Amino acid sequence: MALLKLKAIKKIYSQEKIEVAALRGIDLEINEGEFSTVFGPSGSGKTTLLNLIGCLDKPTSGKIYFEGNYIANFSKKDLAKIRRKNIGFVFQSYNLIPVLTAYENVEFAINIVDDISKDEIKDRVLRMLSLVGLKGLEDRKPNELSGGQKQRVAIARALVKKPKLVLADEPSANLDSKTSEDILEIMMKMNKELNTTFLFSTHDPLVMKHAERKIEIKDGMITKDERGEKVNVFS
Amino acid sequence: MFLVKLSLKNLMRHKKRTIITALIIAWAIFFYITFDSLLIGMNDMVFQNIIDYEYGHIQISNQTYWENKDELSLDNLITNDETINNKITEIDRYQNHAAQLNFQARLNDGVNETPVLGRGIRPEQTFDVLKYKDYIIKGEVFKMGEHKAIIGKRLSDIMNLDVGDYITLLTKTKNDTLNTIDAEISGVINTPNPNINQNLVFVPLDISQNALNLNNKVSHYIVRLDSQIFNQSIVNSFQKELGEINSNFGVYSWRNLDEVSITKAKQSGNVLILIIILTIAAIGIINIVILAALERMEEIGMMKALGLKEKEIVYTFVIESTGIGIIGGMFGIILGAISVYLFTKIGIDFGAFMDMDMTQYGIPIISKIYGGWNPKTFIYMFFFAVFGSMLASILPARWAAKKDPVKAIYRR
Numbered sequence: 001m002a003l004l005k006l007k008a009i010k011k012i013y014s015q016e017k018i019e020v021a022a023l024r025g026i027d028l029e030i031n032e033g034e035f036s037t038v039f040g041p042s043g044s045g046k047t048t049l050l051n052l053i054g055c056l057d058k059p060t061s062g063k064i065y066f067e068g069n070y071i072a073n074f075s076k077k078d079l080a081k082i083r084r085k086n087i088g089f090v091f092q093s094y095n096l097i098p099v100l101t102a103y104e105n106v107e108f109a110i111n112i113v114d115d116i117s118k119d120e121i122k123d124r125v126l127r128m129l130s131l132v133g134l135k136g137l138e139d140r141k142p143n144e145l146s147g148g149q150k151q152r153v154a155i156a157r158a159l160v161k162k163p164k165l166v167l168a169d170e171p172s173a174n175l176d177s178k179t180s181e182d183i184l185e186i187m188m189k190m191n192k193e194l195n196t197t198f199l200f201s202t203h204d205p206l207v208m209k210h211a212e213r214k215i216e217i218k219d220g221m222i223t224k225d226e227r228g229e230k231v232n233v234f235s
Numbered sequence: 236m237f238l239v240k241l242s243l244k245n246l247m248r249h250k251k252r253t254i255i256t257a258l259i260i261a262w263a264i265f266f267y268i269t270f271d272s273l274l275i276g277m278n279d280m281v282f283q284n285i286i287d288y289e290y291g292h293i294q295i296s297n298q299t300y301w302e303n304k305d306e307l308s309l310d311n312l313i314t315n316d317e318t319i320n321n322k323i324t325e326i327d328r329y330q331n332h333a334a335q336l337n338f339q340a341r342l343n344d345g346v347n348e349t350p351v352l353g354r355g356i357r358p359e360q361t362f363d364v365l366k367y368k369d370y371i372i373k374g375e376v377f378k379m380g381e382h383k384a385i386i387g388k389r390l391s392d393i394m395n396l397d398v399g400d401y402i403t404l405l406t407k408t409k410n411d412t413l414n415t416i417d418a419e420i421s422g423v424i425n426t427p428n429p430n431i432n433q434n435l436v437f438v439p440l441d442i443s444q445n446a447l448n449l450n451n452k453v454s455h456y457i458v459r460l461d462s463q464i465f466n467q468s469i470v471n472s473f474q475k476e477l478g479e480i481n482s483n484f485g486v487y488s489w490r491n492l493d494e495v496s497i498t499k500a501k502q503s504g505n506v507l508i509l510i511i512i513l514t515i516a517a518i519g520i521i522n523i524v525i526l527a528a529l530e531r532m533e534e535i536g537m538m539k540a541l542g543l544k545e546k547e548i549v550y551t552f553v554i555e556s557t558g559i560g561i562i563g564g565m566f567g568i569i570l571g572a573i574s575v576y577l578f579t580k581i582g583i584d585f586g587a588f589m590d591m592d593m594t595q596y597g598i599p600i601i602s603k604i605y606g607g608w609n610p611k612t613f614i615y616m617f618f619f620a621v622f623g624s625m626l627a628s629i630l631p632a633r634w635a636a637k638k639d640p641v642k643a644i645y646r647r
């Protein structure tokens with residue numbers, strides 16, 4: 001079943017009477033467990049698309065279904081509820097909370113989800129941090145971590161609540177190519193181990209080549225949508 | 236719980252900013268507490284003045300007389316007999332009492348004339364109840380039966396009178412016939428109570444009674460108790476007992492005086508200061524929340540992306556501000572306590588403000604003002620700081636929490 005379904009999505013930003021059509025009719029289906037990338041040049045509408053999918057923003061027109069639910073007319077509060085449980089975000093600028101340690105930043109995401117015991121929280125946070133390769137760095141604050149390490153914390157934070165969907169908006173744009181590959185490897189590993197659906201955007205061809213599905217977007221329209229074999233980066 | 240932890244960590248994020256805002260609040264509280272303390276001290280002193288130099292703790296007079304006591308009429312007086320004098324000594328906490336007779340008079344020194352308040356006293360009684368002894372700055376106290384008078388310092392200055400000078404008091408008897416009291420000034424009194432110094436002329440009670448054609452009548456009794464603390468129940472129970480002798484008699488505590496209620500009304504000036512102070516504190520808090528929100532925009536966006544509700548984001552800011560309120564409140568009451576302690580111990584010398592005519596406020600001229608303790612003010616101010624900070628933060632916090640997450644994250 002499709003986890004996500006977009007139909008004729010349009011997004012028009014209007015600023016001071018100037019209208020910018022960021023998305024001009026997007027039809028897209030994302031299946032559970034898929035590891036896909038949205039790629040395209042800067043300004044093509046990647047961020048806008050991810051924000052709409054992530055329920056952070058509403059489309060100007062068109063329909064979005066999340067797990068079959070039509071969410072376009074959901075209230076802010078209901079959208080927050082969906083995000084809280086089902087969607088993890090990774091941003092280019094990490095967006096960690098500087099006063100919290102790596103552990104606490106990850107804990108934050110799971111703490112606000114109800115029905116999880118204290119022990120389980122601790123367990124899952126520690127396991128997740130070790131999965132992203134940050135074992136032993138749990139007590140560091142963001143300013144004591146490198147860019148790559150920060151992004152690992154952000155990935156752990158996005159994944160710790162076991163969301164259905166992780167959205168990563170140019171997660172490696174601020175990182176060197178070696179670190180970018182590492183980050184990507186981690187995301188793919190998570191995708192394999194937890195069967196989490198991943199959708200990430202990039203304009204870096206090096207990064208996008210690892211993806212199982214490549215969605216190209218230009219001027220707010222999907223111009224290509226290729227499904228390939230899962231690339232085994234570990235070989 | 237996690238959000239509380241986050242708020243407390245945010246509180247320590249900009250220690251300087253937090254401390255400065257807390258100090259603004261602390262300063263405001265400190266200022267209010269100090270001001271309040273001095274006001275209490277001032278009031279206490281005014282009250283003490285009234286008790287010690289004018290009124291005693293309790294006065295007893297005819298109820299009708301009391302209602303129009305400023306008219307100084309010679310109607311509705313009390314017969315100064317043994318029954319009532321004995322009864323008065325039975326008041327709970329009784330120390331001593333004095334019978335007095337107030338009357339209207341015009342003081343004439345042979346050249347000038349001025350209206351004065353005449354007061355017939357038994358010196359050994361009145362000087363027991365009221366603390367005049369140390370304030371006879373010239374001459375001495377008269378005895379009963381002597382044609383002598385004691386006048387206030389200011390009156391003596393104005394009329395240019397001195398000990399040994401002769402004065403005439405022109406009065407009207409009860410039957411409206413004119414009469415005079417001739418007296419030699421035996422002493423000049425200068426008490427810390429300006430009312431006494433200004434226009435009072437003391438004469439022996441029997442002399443005044445004779446001159447006014449009043450046989451053993453007095454206008455009122457003043458009673459000193461051995462307790463400073465105002466106790467309405469003593470007044471009430473004595474009123475009852477006295478009523479059995481004569482239902483026209485009234486018992487009045489110093490608290491019933493107009494002057495006292497006026498002084499209490501002055502305290503409403505406090506409210507204005509309180510409002511100013513709260514506004515300052517609120518601006519401090521609003522400022523800090525806005526600064527923090529602008530600086531943490533991406534975090535707020537991230538928190539929304541994580542699925543935090545607006546309410547929860549507001550909550551983190553409110554907790555943080557409340558924390559500042561608590562810190563400020565604590566600093567404030569500590570500073571306030573130090574200041575009040577110093578003022579109660581050392582006092583503030585109003586000699587420095589001698590140029591101001593403090594007498595019009597009933598404030599003694601030759602004196603220091605000491606602070607008074609009022610634990611309630613400390614408690615109130617602490618809670619004002621905490622709840623004020625909390626309330627002040629809600630609006631800016633809501634503004635921050637309402638930010639569009641996309642705009643917040645990308646700072647668009």
Ligand SMILES: Nc1ncnc2c1ncn2[C@@H]1O[C@H](COP(=O)(O)OP(=O)(O)O)[C@@H](O)[C@H]1O
Nearest residue numbers: 013015020022041042043044045046047048647
């Ligand atoms: N808040 C906004 N207001 C106005 N125009 C916007 C806004 N956000 C994005 N745009 C415009 O929409 C287009 C797509 O932007 P975006 O989704 O950020 O592209 P990408 O992420 O691929 O670089 C761009 O032309 C951009 O200038």
Ligand SMILES: [Mg+2]
Nearest residue numbers: 046047048170
């Ligand atoms: Mg973008």
